[in-house]
Structure formats: C-alpha cells, structure tokens
Amino acid sequence: MKVQVKNLRKEFGKTVAVDNISFSFDSGNIFGFIGPNGAGKTTTMRIISTIEEPTSGDVLLNGISVCEEPELARHAVGYVPDTLPAHADITVHEYLDFYARAYGLRGKKRTQAIEAIEEFTNVTGIREKHLKALSKGMKQRVSLGRALVYDPDVLVLDEPAAGLDPRARVELRELLMLLAAQKKAILISSHILTELTEICNGVVIIERGKILETGTIEDVLKKSAPRRTVAVRLLDAQNAQLLKELLQTPFVENARDVANEIHFDLNGDESAACEILGGLIAKKFKVIEFRQTKANLEDIFMNVTKEGVQ
Amino acid sequence: MTAAFTKLKSHFINWREWELNPIVIKELRQAVRSWAVTGMLLLFLIVLFITSLGFLVTQSFEVNENMQLGGTMFSSFVVILAGASIFFIPLYVGVRVAAERQENNPDLLYVSTLSPARIIRGKFLCGAYMALLFFSACMPFMAFTNLLRGVDLPTVFFILSFLFLVVCATNQIAIFFACIPASRPFKVLFALAGFFASFWVVIPLVTDSFEFMHSGVGTMMADRDFWIGVLTAVVIGLAATGLFFVLSVALISPPSANRARPVRIYLTVIWLLGGLLSLGWVWRMKEAQFILPWEIMTFVLMMFALLATISNSDQLSLRVRRTIPQSRLKRLVAFIFFNGAAGGLVWAAMILVATFLLAGQITLAFPKSITVSGESGQWFATTMAYAFAYALMALFIHRKFLSRHPPKLTGLIAVLLAAAWAIAPSIVLFFLNQLSWKSVEGLQLGNVFNVASLRDVNQRIYHLYFAFGWLQVMIVINAKWFVRQVKNFQPLDRLAQDNPPPMLK
Numbered sequence: 001m002k003v004q005v006k007n008l009r010k011e012f013g014k015t016v017a018v019d020n021i022s023f024s025f026d027s028g029n030i031f032g033f034i035g036p037n038g039a040g041k042t043t044t045m046r047i048i049s050t051i052e053e054p055t056s057g058d059v060l061l062n063g064i065s066v067c068e069e070p071e072l073a074r075h076a077v078g079y080v081p082d083t084l085p086a087h088a089d090i091t092v093h094e095y096l097d098f099y100a101r102a103y104g105l106r107g108k109k110r111t112q113a114i115e116a117i118e119e120f121t122n123v124t125g126i127r128e129k130h131l132k133a134l135s136k137g138m139k140q141r142v143s144l145g146r147a148l149v150y151d152p153d154v155l156v157l158d159e160p161a162a163g164l165d166p167r168a169r170v171e172l173r174e175l176l177m178l179l180a181a182q183k184k185a186i187l188i189s190s191h192i193l194t195e196l197t198e199i200c201n202g203v204v205i206i207e208r209g210k211i212l213e214t215g216t217i218e219d220v221l222k223k224s225a226p227r228r229t230v231a232v233r234l235l236d237a238q239n240a241q242l243l244k245e246l247l248q249t250p251f252v253e254n255a256r257d258v259a260n261e262i263h264f265d266l267n268g269d270e271s272a273a274c275e276i277l278g279g280l281i282a283k284k285f286k287v288i289e290f291r292q293t294k295a296n297l298e299d300i301f302m303n304v305t306k307e308g309v310q
Numbered sequence: 311m312t313a314a315f316t317k318l319k320s321h322f323i324n325w326r327e328w329e330l331n332p333i334v335i336k337e338l339r340q341a342v343r344s345w346a347v348t349g350m351l352l353l354f355l356i357v358l359f360i361t362s363l364g365f366l367v368t369q370s371f372e373v374n375e376n377m378q379l380g381g382t383m384f385s386s387f388v389v390i391l392a393g394a395s396i397f398f399i400p401l402y403v404g405v406r407v408a409a410e411r412q413e414n415n416p417d418l419l420y421v422s423t424l425s426p427a428r429i430i431r432g433k434f435l436c437g438a439y440m441a442l443l444f445f446s447a448c449m450p451f452m453a454f455t456n457l458l459r460g461v462d463l464p465t466v467f468f469i470l471s472f473l474f475l476v477v478c479a480t481n482q483i484a485i486f487f488a489c490i491p492a493s494r495p496f497k498v499l500f501a502l503a504g505f506f507a508s509f510w511v512v513i514p515l516v517t518d519s520f521e522f523m524h525s526g527v528g529t530m531m532a533d534r535d536f537w538i539g540v541l542t543a544v545v546i547g548l549a550a551t552g553l554f555f556v557l558s559v560a561l562i563s564p565p566s567a568n569r570a571r572p573v574r575i576y577l578t579v580i581w582l583l584g585g586l587l588s589l590g591w592v593w594r595m596k597e598a599q600f601i602l603p604w605e606i607m608t609f610v611l612m613m614f615a616l617l618a619t620i621s622n623s624d625q626l627s628l629r630v631r632r633t634i635p636q637s638r639l640k641r642l643v644a645f646i647f648f649n650g651a652a653g654g655l656v657w658a659a660m661i662l663v664a665t666f667l668l669a670g671q672i673t674l675a676f677p678k679s680i681t682v683s684g685e686s687g688q689w690f691a692t693t694m695a696y697a698f699a700y701a702l703m704a705l706f707i708h709r710k711f712l713s714r715h716p717p718k719l720t721g722l723i724a725v726l727l728a729a730a731w732a733i734a735p736s737i738v739l740f741f742l743n744q745l746s747w748k749s750v751e752g753l754q755l756g757n758v759f760n761v762a763s764l765r766d767v768n769q770r771i772y773h774l775y776f777a778f779g780w781l782q783v784m785i786v787i788n789a790k791w792f793v794r795q796v797k798n799f800q801p802l803d804r805l806a807q808d809n810p811p812p813m814l815k
Contacts, residue, residue: 014714051421053566053627067628070564074423087417089343090336101332102422 001027001062001076001153001185003048008057010043010209017043019209020057025187025202027153030180032196033189034301035206041189042082044206045156048187049079061154075103078147082159084139085131085146092134092142093118093127096149103150113149121145121175137168144175155179157188161195173199193297203297205304212304220300230273232262232280233289242285249276263293332424333432337406338439346402347440351447354394358451361386381460381523384452388469388519391448395441395477396508396515401501403437404484408497411489411562426563430485430555437481441474465527469519475544476515479551480508486554489561538594542587549580566627570619570649574657577615578647581608581661585668598676601669602686608665609690612658613697619654620701621721624795626650631802645799651705651720652795655698662694688770689761695777696758700724702784709791732759756780 003025010018018040025031033041046052048059050070059066059073066073085095096117100110118124121141126134134142140160147155157176161169169192176199180186190196196203203220205213213220234242242262246255251268266273277290341347365383410417419429452470455461487500530536556576560569588604626634630649635641645653646660670687704724712719735754751765755776764770 049421053564058628065628067566068632070566070629071423071425074421079421087340089340094336094339098332098336098419099422101329101335102419102424104423106327106329 001183002060003154003185003187004060005044005048006058006060008044008047008059009055010040010047010052011055016209018047018054021206021209021211022057023204023211023214025185027183027185028180029201030176030186030188030199032193032200032203032297033187033206034191034193034196034203034297035189036305038208039206040209041206042158045079045158045187045189048154049077049156050074051079075150076152077154077156078150078152080140080143080147080155080157080160082162084136084143087131090131091128092123092131095131095142096145099146100149105150113151117145117149120148120178122171136163137165140164140168140172144172148179153184155184155186157186159189159191161190161192169195193301197297200297203300205301207305213300217297217300220304228266229263229293230266230276231258231289231291231293232264232287233260234262235286235288238285242280245280245283245285246276249279251276261289266292331428331432331435333419333429334435334439337432337436340406341402341436341440344402350394350398350402351444354390354444355447357390357394358387358448361390362451362454378460380455380458383458384455384461384466385520385523387448387451387455388473389516391444392473392476392512392515392519395444395473396480396512397505399437399440399444399477400480400484400504400508402440403433403481404488404501404504407433407485407488411491412494426559426567429562430489430558433485434478434482434555437485438478441477441481445470445474461523462526462528464531465523468527469522473515473519475547476511479547479554480511482551482554482558486558486561489558491561542591545583545587549584552576553580566629568630568633568649570622570654571647573618574615574647574654577611578657578661581611581665584608585665589672592672592676596676598673601672605665605669605686605690608661609694612662615654616658616697616701617721617724619658620651620705620724621718622649622651622654623717624651624791624798626799628802631800634799634801636801641799641801645796648799650795650799651717652792653799655701655792659698666690666694685767685770688774692761692770692774692777693758695774695781696728696756696761699777699781699784700728700758702781702788703727705791706784706787728758732757 005021005023008018008021009016021040021044033045035041043052047054048061048066050066050073053067058068061073061076064073064076066077087095090098093114096114097110100114105113115124118127121144123138123141123145126138131139131142144157144160147157161172164172173195176186176188180199188196188200197217200217202216203214204211205220213223215223232242232246237260239257239260239262243255243257246252246262246264251266251272253265253267255262255264257263266276273290273292277287280287280290362383365379365386369379410419424432452466456463456466484504487504488497490497490500492500553576556573560573563569584604584607588601591600592598626649633644634648635644646657647653666687669690673687701724704720704727707723707727708715708717708720712723732754735757739752739754748765751763753764753766753769753772754760755772761770761773764773
C-alpha cells in the first residue's frame with residue numbers, strides 16, 4: 001500500500017490549516033507526524049481518512065483518490081481519532097460488531113474478525129462491558145480495534161498515546177510494531193516524541209500547515225543536525241582539564257559541561273572519534289564513558305522548529 | 311440494465327446471506343438497554359393497565375349492559391398510544407441522531423462504508439420497529455376492547471395502520487431536523503418546536519379516529535370513494551416522508567457529493583405524480599379546484615428549493631465533475647439536476663412555469679369551475695417573479711460584496727431582503743399615516759407580501775409589471791455569471807499526473 005499526499009491544502013475560512021504539503025510513505029513502516037498544536041496534523045489525518053475534504057490537492061491510497069472515491073478509500077484506511085468512543089448503552093463487543101457490519105463483514109468472517117481483533121487488542125476480558133464504563137487506555141484499545149476490525153492497509157492514529165499510563169503506552173507501542181510487521185502503513189501523531197523515536201522509521205515535521213522536514217529519521221537527523229554530539233565522562237571528574245584539552249583537539253567543536261559530563265560536537269567521521277578517544281587515554285584521562293549521544297525526535301523537532309514554535 | 315438485473319438476481323439467490331441494516335441492529339441494541347425506552351414502555355403499560363382497570367371498575371356495578379364500552383375504551387387507548395408514540399419515539403430517534411451529528415465531533419459511522427441512504431434508512435427503520443414495539447404492547451388491551459363490543463375489527467385495523475404511518479412520518483421528520491447542521495441550542499429549539507408541533511398532529515389524528523369509530527370503517531369500505539380518499543392520503547403521506555428521507559440523506563452526505571441531484575430528481579418525480587393525482591381528481595370531480603393543492607404545494611416546495619438552490623456553491627467538487635456526462639444533451643439535463651445555483655434556478659423555474667401553464671390550461675378546460683379564477687393565476691405569477699428577483703439579487707450581492715463568505719449565506723440574504731422590504735416601508739407608512747396600519751393594504755411595489763394583502767385587488771397588476779420588470783433587470787445583471795456557470799459545467803479534464811512526492815522508506 002502506497003500513500004501519497006499531493007499538494008494538499010485546506011482552508012477554514014481565511015485560515016490556512018494545511019498549506020500545499022506533499023509526502024508519501026508505504027506499507028510496513030511507521031511514520032511519525034509531528035508538529036506543535038495547530039500545525040495542521042489532525043486536519044491532514046482527517047483528510048487522509050476521508051473525514052475532511054481538502055480545498056485543493058489530493059491523497060492517493062494505492063492510486064485511489066480520497067477526494068474522488070472516498071467510499072472506496074475508506075476500505076483501505078483505519079482512523080483512530082483523538083476523541084474516544086463514548087456511545088451510550090453499548091458494549092465493547094457490540095461496538096466492534098457494529099463497525100464490522102458497517103464495513104461489510106458478514107457471517108463467520110465477521111465473527112472471526114471480531115474475535116481476532118478482541119484478542120489482538122486484548123479486550124476479550126472486557127467485551128461485555130459498556131463503553132462508557134471503560135478507562136481511557138481501554139477505550140483507546142477499543143478505538144484501535146474498531147479501526148482494525150476490517151483489516152485496513154493504512155492506519156492513521158491521532159495522538160493515540162495521549163493520557164495513557166506508562167504500561168498502556170508500552171502496550172500500544174508493541175501493538176503498533178506488530179501492525180507494522182503485518183505490512184500496514186502507519187501514520188501516527190503524538191506529542192510524546194520519545195515514544196515515537198523508538199517505533200518510527202520516518203518522520204514528517206509540520207508547522208503552521210507547512211512541512212519543515214520529512215524523511216527517514218536518519219536523513220532528517222543528518223539534515224537538521226549534521227554534526228554528531230559526543231558525551232565524555234571521567235572517573236575523577238577533572239572536567240575543567242578535559243575541556244581545556246578538547247578545545248585544542250582537532251575535529252572538536254563547541255565543547256561544554258553538561259550535567260557532570262563533557263559534550264562536544266564532532267566535526268568528523270567515526271575514525272576521528274576513535275582518534276580523539278585514543279588521545280584522551282594517552283594523556284591519562286580516566287575515561288569511563290565515551291558515547292555518541294543519540295539524537296531523537298525531540299532534538300530534531302526542537303532543531304527544526306526552533307524559530308517557528310510559539 | 312443487464313448489470314442491475316444480474317445484481318438483483320444474485321441478491322435474491324444469496325438470500326441466506328441477507329442481513330439486517332447494521333444501524334438497525336445497533337440502534338435496537340442500544341434502545342433495549344436504554345432507560346428512556348424501557349421506562350417509557352413500562353409507563354405506557356401502566357397507564358394502559360390503569361385506564362382499563364378504571365373503565366372496568368366503574369362499569370362493574372352497572373345493571374344494564376354498556377354496548378359502547380369497547381369503543382370508549384378503544385378511544386382512550388388510541389389517545390394514549392398516539393400520545394406515547396408521536397411524542398416519544400420521534401424525540402428519542404431525533405435525539406440519538408442529533409447526538410451523533412454534533413458538528414464538532416461527528417460519529418465515525420458517518421465515515422464508514424455505509425451509504426448515507428443506508429444510515430438514514432437504518433435510523434428510520436429503528437423508529438418503525440420501536441413504534442411496532444409500542445403498538446404490540448398495546449395490542450392485548452385493544453384486542454380486549456373488541457370483546458367488549460362497541461368497535462369493529464376493520465375500524466381497529468384501519469385506525470392502527472393510519473396511526474402507524476403517521477408515527478413513521480413524524481419519525482422521518484424528526485430525523486431530518488436532527489440532521490440539520492446546527493449547534494446544540496438550535497437543536498434544543500427544534501426539539502421544543504417539534505414537541506409543540508406534535509399537538510398539531512395528535513389532535514386531528516385523534517379527532518379523525520373518533521370520527522372513523524363513530525361512523526365505522528366497516529360500513530364505508532364498500533364505497534369506492536372511501537378507498538380513493540384513503541389512497542390519496544396515503545400517497546401524499548408517503549411522498550412527504552420520502553421527501554424528508556431524501557433531504558436527510560442529502561444533509562448527511564459529504565459536501566463534495568452531488569447532494570442536489572437526488573433531491574431535485576425526487577421533487578421532480580413527486581411533482582409529476584402529484585400533478586397526475588390532482589389531474590385524476592379534476593377529471594373525476596369535473597372541478598378545476600382540485601388542481602389547487604398541487605399548485606400550492608409546488609409553489610411552497612419550490613420557494614424552499616429556491617432558497618436552498620441559491621445557497622449552492624458555484625465551485626463543483628471533483629466528485630461531481632467526474633460524473634458530468636460527455637454527451638451535450640445529457641450534460642444539459644445534468645446541469646439542471648446537479649449541484650450548483652445556476653442549474654437549480656433553471657430547474658425551479660421550469661417546474662414553476664410548467665405548473666403555472668398546466669394549472670391555467672386546466673382552469674380553461676373547466677370554464678364552469680367557480681372556485682378557480684384568473685386572480686389566483688396572477689397572484690402565482692407575481693409572487694413567482696418576485697421570488698426569482700429576490701433570489702437573483704441575493705446571488706448578485708453575495709457574488710459582488712460577500713464572496714469571501716460561504717455561499718449558504720445567499721439564501722439568508724434573499725430572505726432578509728424580502729423581509730426588510732416588507733417591514734421597513736410598512737413601519738414608515740404606519741408613522742406617516744397617524745399610526746394606522748391601513749396603509750399596509752395600499753400598494754407597496756417590491757413587497758412580496760403586499761401582493762396577498764392588497765386592499766384594491768385591481769392594483770395587483772402593477773405588482774405584476776413591477777415584479778417582471780425587476781426580474782428582467784436581475785436576469786441581465788446575472789447573465790454573465792450564468793453563462794460562466796454553463797461554460798464551466800464540463801467533465802473533468804484530468805491533467806497529466808504530477809511527479810509523485812518522494813517516497814519515504
């Protein structure tokens with residue numbers, strides 16, 4: 001499944017929520033869709049899910065246009081909105097059963113699909129509970145189950161981790177990784193960027209309706225932070241001497257003391273790092289840690305949006 | 311044609327796979343769990359039981375047999391059943407739909423693969439099933455009344471069938487109002503208005519039921535005229551229910567869908583059928599006045615249609631453009647029935663002019679007819695011209711001065727223009743004429759309401775001249791826009807696909 005967002009624009013009166021954005025991704029991958037509040041994430045996701053219609057541009061799901069053939073496109077996309085199901089007088093099982101029927105699953109196929117989804121999302125134990133009586137985490141699972149019950153190829157999740165406790169977050173993360181392994185194309189938005197770092201292959205950073213950066217995490221990292229940061233920790237905390245030494249070392253830039261560690265930007269490749277470490281040991285510095293700090297989405301996000309975030 | 315037949319054939323062959331509308335299943339599941347439904351049903355049964363008991367206890371000490379007891383009890387049950395089903399069921403169904411259609415968070419079922427028509431049908435059927443539930447609960451009590459004499463079985467079945475149809479119609483109307491994209495306070499107002507409007511349904515319904523009981527349906531059944539009257543009423547009721555169904559479907563369809571097409575087609579079909587029905591009555595009774603209900607209904611419906619039409623956007627969505635036919639003739643028909651204000655104006659004008667001409671011809675064909683005079687024709691033509699003039703003026707104002715605002719404002723502008731021109735001169739004249747409202751009955755050119763309230767009917771001709779003159783001016787100033795709309799009504803010319811955006815792997 002290939003998802004192509006092409007020159008998408010959405011206006012609400014005079015406000016431009018999404019301003020001519022284009023990106024694409026395909027199955028088996030999880031893409032993080034990040035941006036500050038009001039950046040246009042939800043609007044874009046709603047357009048991909050056929051809930052909203054663009055002012056111009058289009059989204060193609062394996063060539064099917066969400067503007068021209070939304071009914072057909074709906075079969076391919078499962079949407080988990082940021083609002084949770086709150087229907088009165090209906091149990092979890094009945095809720096899933098209704099959506100399975102609504103998406104045309106019949107007879108045994110429907111029963112099997114619902115059972116499989118209940119098991120997958122771990123809601124079998126609460127299937128007879130009323131929706132209103134569920135906790136936020138459980139509702140989130142039901143919402144995910146609803147989006148998956150007809151086995152869509154694309155999954156669009158809007159802030160699925162918001163308000164979840166740590167255990168629920170870990171479980172959600174595992175579920176998403178399983179889904180990616182099942183060759184689903186997943187687009188996920190979240191403000192908890194550390195969560196996304198661990199599961200996303202790619203990222204789309206959006207602000208004020210415009211794409212600031214897009215690509216795989218490595219690519220974006222290279223583009224937004226071309227110099228790697230290295231952290232050094234000494235046994236005897238002779239940080240002042242180390243700082244002095246590093247400032248005279250080639251390939252080292254912007255050395256600074258950060259929480260009892262010395263951080264510096266490495267202006268070179270890995271052999272340069274090796275050379276620096278060898279030099280430090282030769283000069284009798286008691287190095288107990290020499291590591292490249294792993295940039296995450298949070299760093300990328302802060303780097304890319306540092307001028308624009310209000 | 312063959313494809314449709316094959317589809318239908320396969321549908322019937324696979325009858326084992328037939329399933330109920332998912333909406334019906336969901337709604338009924340929710341209804342049986344709902345305290346509102348259970349509580350209402352229990353209350354309904356208690357009231358029926360107490361009423362029966364009251365009748366029986368007060369009758370038990372009578373020495374003479376009361377031959378009307380069954381009839382009296384049945385009348386009470388009809389009042390209770392009509393009250394419960396017309397006040398409660400549409401309210402319940404309407405509230406449920408409105409809750410799902412909240413503007414800020416529409417329910418996801420509206421973006422499932424269920425078609426809008428299937429969703430509305432499901433909601434409607436749920437209301438019908440609930441009505442059946444209430445009717446079934448009442449049935450043992452009603453069967454009991456038959457044993458007590460005073461009411462015959464045909465009357466019972468006739469009244470219950472009629473009541474059931476009315477409940478279904480009110481359900482559909484409630485669904486329509488619930489689908490209107492209004493905020494919660496407006497929906498509460500609709501519910502309140504609906505509650506009070508229900509009295510206008512219940513009171514005549516109960517009165518008519520008493521009338522039928524008094525005369526006995528069994529004795530009337532042999533009369534052909536009775537069946538013709540009943541069929542006419544049923545057909546009109548079904549047509550009205552269908553209209554609200556089509557309107558509800560249009561309201562929940564996505565904005566990019568061709569919302570106008572089914573509504574305009576449906577209105578055209580019921581206009582034609584209604585015309586044939588009225589013609590049948592004219593032919594049968596040899597009286598031209600039977601064309602009047604059709605003429606008046608067409609006029610009323612077209613006035614609403616005109617407001618909705620001018621509120622259409624000029625920009626056709628990709629989905630609509632994709633379905634514009636290539637053939638010039640087909641495109642011409644499509645222009646009239648598809649979304650868009652220009653085509654809608656032509657459609658409304660065609661229907662109104664055809665109605666006017668047909669009604670005129672029928673009046674001429676029955677010269678002895680006393681109730682239909684030339685005055686009604688003049689009134690019809692004048693009001694129609696005014697309506698189009700106001701509509702076109704509103705379109706012009708929106709296009710020239712308020713184009714940044716949504717097109718749905720155009721209908722409101724037309725109403726405000728007509729209202730302002732009716733109110734402002736009247737108030738000025740009221741003060742100029744020593745606080746007398748008599749001047750309101752004087753000639754006020756441009757005031758559409760003045761056409762009906764003129765003291766001197768002969769002055770109506772000035773209205774006619776003015777309205778047509780004004781309409782011509784409006785047609786001229788909108789001509790360029792209209793021609794542009796016709797030219798733009800072209801099938802989608804697919805541009806060469808752009809280079810796809812870079813793929814993220």
